[in-house]
Amino acid sequence: MADLKQDTSRAPSHAGERFFMRFTRAQRYMHAVLFSTFLGLAATGLPMRFSESFWARRFASGIGGFGTIIFFHKFFALVLTVAFLIHVKEVFTRGLIHREKGIFWGNTSMVANWKDVKDLFGHMRWFLGLGPKPQFERYAYWEKFDYWAVFWGMIVIGFSGYAMWFAPFFAHFLPGWALNAVLVIHSEEGLLAILFIFSIHFVNTHLRPDSFPMDMVIFTGVESEEEFKTKRPEEYQRVAAEGKLESRLAVKPPVWLLNFSKVVGFTAIFIGLLLLVLTLSAYFGS
Ligand code: HEM
Numbered sequence: 001m002a003d004l005k006q007d008t009s010r011a012p013s014h015a016g017e018r019f020f021m022r023f024t025r026a027q028r029y030m031h032a033v034l035f036s037t038f039l040g041l042a043a044t045g046l047p048m049r050f051s052e053s054f055w056a057r058r059f060a061s062g063i064g065g066f067g068t069i070i071f072f073h074k075f076f077a078l079v080l081t082v083a084f085l086i087h088v089k090e091v092f093t094r095g096l097i098h099r100e101k102g103i104f105w106g107n108t109s110m111v112a113n114w115k116d117v118k119d120l121f122g123h124m125r126w127f128l129g130l131g132p133k134p135q136f137e138r139y140a141y142w143e144k145f146d147y148w149a150v151f152w153g154m155i156v157i158g159f160s161g162y163a164m165w166f167a168p169f170f171a172h173f174l175p176g177w178a179l180n181a182v183l184v185i186h187s188e189e190g191l192l193a194i195l196f197i198f199s200i201h202f203v204n205t206h207l208r209p210d211s212f213p214m215d216m217v218i219f220t221g222v223e224s225e226e227e228f229k230t231k232r233p234e235e236y237q238r239v240a241a242e243g244k245l246e247s248r249l250a251v252k253p254p255v256w257l258l259n260f261s262k263v264v265g266f267t268a269i270f271i272g273l274l275l276l277v278l279t280l281s282a283y284f285g286s
Helices: 025-049 054-063 066-097 114-127 141-165 176-207 225-231 233-241 255-285
Strands: 019-021 222-224
Touching: 019 225, 025 054, 025 066, 025 176, 025 255, 054 066, 054 255, 066 141, 114 141, 141 176, 176 255, 222 225, 225 233
Parallel strands: none
Antiparallel strands: 019 222
């Protein structure tokens, strides 16, 4: 939910090719915590859900049993909860206390607006060859959808997870049937999140033609001028019209960072796709 407030005092790397800041270091670290804990939660949640399948039993016996799996699931859950609370606190501090313009509404906000609806339909028309490609702003409609899917998912999965974890405490407020329901809710919403992230999010962000095989911007924080202009033309034009392009200049990502990002990114995609295949095979095989 952020526009850019730091890391902006940089110069172009070399003549001709300019690079622009898209994500701050804090945003990249937040995404790193999010995706690594999510992978951990998926890798430990799925063996619980499909505990009868051969790979779940192999995995469990390899790491010390289902007790160990549950231990790590709770560990990743705690780390993700802390990251989520930090994010919520930041959004509310910036929006409500510092009254930062544009965090809850406008071009740089994560909140959907009328342009997103028009872009969605315009995009469908473009897919069918019936119209021009929409000119996306800072966050395209599917990026906002991804954001809210995770936000909403965190509340539902998190609440149901803690209700299972601390069932005797929650039994003071919830009827017995609700404590059974939270297991179903957690399990189904967890599965939905896994399927969504490892298929739609991966395809939308990394595997679409203009980003294939991986969009590095979430790792490096910067994108080339060409990418900025073609992927988010309306944002580029707005920032240029406001005379703020210079303040967004960044250095070209160093080779070590690109290589490191590739290793981390491809490992994450590989684990995600492997979990997706195991999930689908267990789901349709059972
Ligand atoms: C704050 C976040 C979370 C908490 C507190 C939490 C907690 C739990 C707990 C306590 C269990 C039951 C373990 C047991 O049987 O003793 C569980 C199971 C499970 N969790 Fe989570 N979890 C969280 C996030 C997630 C996420 C993000 C996913 C998906 C990526 C997920 C997927 C699952 C699955 C699939 C199961 C197995 C359910 C079943 O047996 O059908 N969890 N979780």
